[in-house]
Amino acid sequence: MNTTAEASGGAAHGRRILLVDDSVDAALALSMLLEALGHHVRTEHDGPRALASIDDFQPDVIVLDIGLPGMSGFDVAREMRKRDTTKHALLLALTGWGSDADRQSALDAGFDHHLTKPVTIADLEALIR
Incomplete structure (x- = not known):
């Protein structure tokens, strides 16, 4: 699939984003928005497939x-933090789980930021950049 970044000759600001969400519709909608902003996006819908794809995709950002x-x-986050290809990637939790305990568990697991759904594309893009 061609992305906007590829079609425009590879926008300098584009990031390689691995998007992992079990909601196929939500993942598709968000990936289309991120691609329209010039990012190269790969989507996966479960943890094992996400982990299997990181070595060849080498994401800059994982949502x-x-x-x-x-x-x-x-x-998944704990496992990603152990791997060289994702050890230093920006790792964002995007979830419906928004309690203080969930936020702390996310940070403890290695996430850089915890975002509760729904999130605005502007807020997400600010962290990605």
């Missing part, structure tokens, strides 16, 4: 839902 089937976003 990760916490409530995933089978393997929680907390577990």
